[in-house]
Structure formats: structure tokens, C-alpha cells
Amino acid sequence: MDKKASVTIHDIARELKISASTVSRALNNNPRISQATKDRIRELALKMGYQPNIIASNLRNRKTNTIGIVVPLINRHFFSTFISGVEDVAFRAGYNVIISQSNDLLEKEKKIVHSLFSNQVDGLIASLSMQTNEFDHFELFIKKNIPLVFFDRVVPELKAHKIVVDDFAVGLKATQHLIDQGYKRIAHLAGPTVLNTYRARMEGYIEALRKNNLPVIEDLIIYNRLTRIDGQEAIRHLLSIKNPPDAVFCGNDTSALSMIVYLKKIGIKIPEEFGIIGFSNEPFSEVVTPSMSTLKQPAFEMGVKAAELLIGEIENKDGSKKYQTITMPTELIIRESSFRKQ
């Protein structure tokens, strides 16, 4: 199909009866080439429709200007917004972004990470799959000193930058808000506490109770995977116990949503009789009736920060190895589902 379709620096060199080195230097604006020669070369390059072969350049330079992203699932609002933030920064800095999703499967994550390594990405941004309990695939990057940034679900023990939110503070803030709204028995729907993020949220919840001299009641803390079904079962159960709660702080928006749906169905008034607050400000949280209070994670900004950190690391030649953990601010968004006081 396309044999000699593309013109190379050699073609230009031949045409101008000069060497390819000179062409290369001219196009890279090397000061060792005179302006006159540069002009001639550039003009011809344009005329011949020269497009540099970046692959060749990458090979020689051992740099691809590409960063890899690994997320559990691309089409989840938090992740796609994060990716959008990364792309924004990467584009400005002249980097390409290769994305792949682990589908929350360890095996796929491993393959992806290896593939990105072989493709010589200059850096990697990753959020772990839910199954991930070994990290050898990431060691690959660390050993070769390739910058690595984790976000959201991070590995504490790995030498890499981390972008997180202060889940403890978030849990505290959410619970305090419910207390301020006059709720007396506040339950918590927690995710799997093997993940530090969920554990921290729970600890924040407990701390808030303590601070306000409220008792921490074991029965009011439920652990599950925060799916829609999980949320429904949890609220059902909570309403069935002897002293049921009058509010719940949910570990995510999805489970909070199903609680709202269920409470509406059985005729419990939100927020008057029961308060709900979710986590992460999914798009639907705003439009459900009643609208859902929640905590907004700055997904886009986290992507921006991750990309800045990674690219900074890539381009920072003096290997100053300080692995930062950047904690991003979260915003408490108070909507109808928990707001009953002025």
C-alpha cells in the first residue's frame, strides 16, 4: 500500500545535497546550524510534507512522551473525569495518554502494566483493582526508576507518589454535618475496610461521634460492598433493629441512592424523619428526589495534580526522591436529603 509514502530526513538531505545530521539538527533548531541552512531545510521539509517519525525518535531518545493510565473502569464518572484532567495537562506538556482498564481484575491489571512497561511509557498513573493484593508488576517500574503515581486506591508500601483525599476528615465532616442537623442515632454503611480509604472514612465517623459525646454502636455500622442491592439490604436491616437509626452516612453514592429509593417507597420522609448523606457526588446525586447530600471528590483536579506530579518527575533529572502524598480537599455538598435546619 504505502511503500515510500513517507519522507524522511534522508530524503530532504539528498535533495539538498547535505547530510541527514544537518537536517536533523536544523529541524531541532540546533544552534550549530546556520540560520540560512535552517531556513532552506525547513522550507523544503514543509514542501515535501515531512512528518517526523516519532517512533524512530523515541527509540533513539529512550523517551516516548507517553504516559500510561490504569483504572478499574473507564466509564465511571470519577475515573473518566480524572482521566480528563490528566489528558488536559498531558496535552499541554506534549505527552500522549494511553489508557487501559483493569475491570477490577488483578490478572488484567498485571497484563496491562506489563504491556505499558514494554511500550516504554515515561510514567504511569494507576488506581488499583479491587483484587490487587500483590504488587510485583509495579516493582517493574520502581526498579527501572520510572515515575509512578497512584491515586484513589493506593499502595501504602510502594515507593511512589500518591494522590488521595483525606478520608478520615471526610468521614468526620459528613458525620458532623448530620449531627449538626439534629440527627441522634447515626449509622454508617462502610465499604470493605481492607481498603484504607473505607477504613479511614469509618474512623472519621467514629471520631465525630466521640467528639460529640455520642455512643459508638456496633450494630449501626454495616460492612458490605456498597452496591445498590447492598444499600437496600442495609437500610432494611437497620430499620428492623430495636433502636433504629435516624440517619446514615453511606460510603458511596450508589448505596445512598438505593436507600433513598427504599425509604421513599415505604413512606419515610427524607430529611424530616431520616437523613442520608452519600459520597463522591455522582451526577445522579443532584437530580434524585430528594436531592442527595454528598461529598465531592475533585476528580478533575486530582487528574491534573497527578499528571503534573508525574511529568514533573519525568522531567526532573536530579533524582530527588521524595515521594509525596498529596491530599486533596473535598467539598461537603449539602442538598435536601440531610438538610432540615437553617
Add this chain to the structure above:
Amino acid sequence: MDKKASVTIHDIARELKISASTVSRALNNNPRISQATKDRIRELALKMGYQPNIIASNLRNRKTNTIGIVVPLINRHFFSTFISGVEDVAFRAGYNVIISQSNDLLEKEKKIVHSLFSNQVDGLIASLSMQTNEFDHFELFIKKNIPLVFFDRVVPELKAHKIVVDDFAVGLKATQHLIDQGYKRIAHLAGPTVLNTYRARMEGYIEALRKNNLPVIEDLIIYNRLTRIDGQEAIRHLLSIKNPPDAVFCGNDTSALSMIVYLKKIGIKIPEEFGIIGFSNEPFSEVVTPSMSTLKQPAFEMGVKAAELLIGEIENKDGSKKYQTITMPTELIIRESSFRKQ
């Protein structure tokens, strides 16, 4: 930092006192190498932690096993789901996916497309920016015979595959549904009809009216950009005219949502007094109260199809040039906002 960090086929060759060619052939399972030698080489490769340098391979093979995607905005549900579908297929087929977003800006789109070209992607999948009215940047690919697939917003005049939905049929189906539900004066909120997709939806709407011997009333067709504000202004206006409609078919879910919110606020009962149907099945459409009827575009499947088509084209050496336009089915999702009959 990392000098001789990576082992190459030459390192393996030296160790085994054979040539690099043999190592290369062995690792590629070339039948010209004896099984015994292959085994020795593979074992050592594993032991030495050999990782092929794909960049070098790409250069030599003139193939990158990478496909590029250009979308207006990554964090829009339709697009991120589409991308997810592409990634799924691409991964299985051994391709990487480079994504970038045009932010609906022609200039950025041009830069991106050029960049992807220089990076020698093996194929490109694109949905146009809203500003795109010239196509030279895509000609680059066509001239070099690099496979190209458009989806959603497509360029009719370009030689490429296209993945679309039958917007005409969709408009017909949505409107017919409203008619079947007994609505008498049905309005339509249309997007910019320079985009063929919005025009076709409108034509389907008109066709449905005709088929049912209903008059087509100019005043009941509103044109705007379908934002939230636009939706609100449209419904306000529609209710103010002499013979107001009793239902609206909206060009997207966002505008339909704002109509629902507005109608609720002013106390008009949905679906009893007024019917609404949106378009594209955004996640929020299910949870808004009343839940919104809409049409589901198979975003993930479109991504799958696009990737299959593209990769098929990439790997199909006999240049059989038939540019397909694949029309994907849409599903009418009937929810509360338009359902008043059994």
C-alpha cells in the same frame, strides 16, 4: 539513572554464544529455530527478566499496535462508555489505546490528529468537535491509507467507516410512543440541525406526526443547543404560547431533565398532564423523579463495533475498500415521564 538497566536480545545472545537473530526468531517462535534452542533461549530470557523493547520492534515493523481515539470530552457518559468498549476489544487484540479530547475545539482537534498521525497509530477512531467544519487533518490518514472510523458525529463526505444510530427511526419511535400514550400536541426540542444527527431526529418526529395524521406545527419545534438552561427556556416558552403542547420529545436527556425539574416546580403533573421523553439514557435519567423515558444508544457496543471494524481494516491486507456505515439499534426505554397507559 538507568543505564544498562534493560536486557536486550543481544545480551541473551552473548550469554548463550549465539546470534541475536536466533534469539529474535526463537522468541517469535519462528519454525526455523529448533525446539531445543528455543527452550534454552526462553528460559534464559525469563531468568534475565527480558522485556522486549516494543519501540524498536515498532520501528522495524512499521506498526505500533496502537489505535487513537479522539472525542470531544472524555468524561461524558456516552463517550467514556464508548471508549470502554473500544479498550475492551483493543486489549484482546493486543492493541493499545491512546485517547485525547478535543474539548469541542477545532484547533485542538487538529493538533491531536496530527500528533496521533506522527505517533504512527495504526488506526483512528473519532467523533468530531462541534466546531469541525474542515477535514484536512483527517485527509492525512486517508492519503496514507490508515484506517479511520467515525462515530456519532460523522463526516458524510469522508472515505471512512461510520458507526451511527438511525436517528430518523429513533425520532419516529419516540414520537410514536408519545402518540400511543395519548398525547395530542407533541413538541420537539431539536439540537442544531446543521448536525445531521439532530436533523434526522427531527425528521423522524415529523414523519411520526404525518403517519398519524397529526399537524406539524412550526411553533412546537424549538431549536437550541440543548443545555440545561436551553431546556428550561424552551419549556417556559412552550407553555406560554396559545395552544401549548402536552408533551415534548427532547433531543437529549439534559434538556429533558431541566424540563422535568421546571414542570415539577410549577406543579404540572408528569406524566398525567404532560409527557417527556429524552435521548441517550444518561445515568441520571433513571433516578430522577419521575424517572425519565428515553432512548438508549448502545455506547459500549458502538465502541466494540468501531474497534472491531478498525482492527479488521488494519489487519486486512487486501485493500478491499468498501466503506461501511453501520447503524446500531436503539432501545426505547419507557419510564414514568411518558407512561400513562397500560
Add this chain to the structure above:
DNA sequence: TCAAAAAATGCAATCGATTGCGCAAAAAGT
């Protein structure tokens, strides 16, 4: 036993851009 055929492996060029080193020409200095 020896030539012919088959199998296994190596040599060297190639993909296209980059760069250390060196050489020649021009400019500056004495």
C-alpha cells in the same frame, strides 16, 4: 562413503532519527 537435500543458525542491512567526535572553512588575533 560421499554428494545432495534439509535443517539450523549467522551476517549484515534496515527501520529513521540522534549525537559525539572530527574535519574543514571562515573569522579573529598577533
Add this chain to the structure above:
DNA sequence: ACTTTTTGCGCAATCGATTGCATTTTTTGA
């Protein structure tokens, strides 16, 4: 006028994997 310095450019190696065309080794056949 002649040496020294500066400027401009080319040679050839390099990045790592691949492959057409030998060349060597082994196997087969008569």
C-alpha cells in the same frame, strides 16, 4: 602572513528488533 579560535557541517555509530540471504551443520539417499 600565519596561527588560533570559532562556526558549520559530515561521518559513522547507536537505539533494539527484524529479516533476506548466505553459510554451516545435520540428515538423507544412493
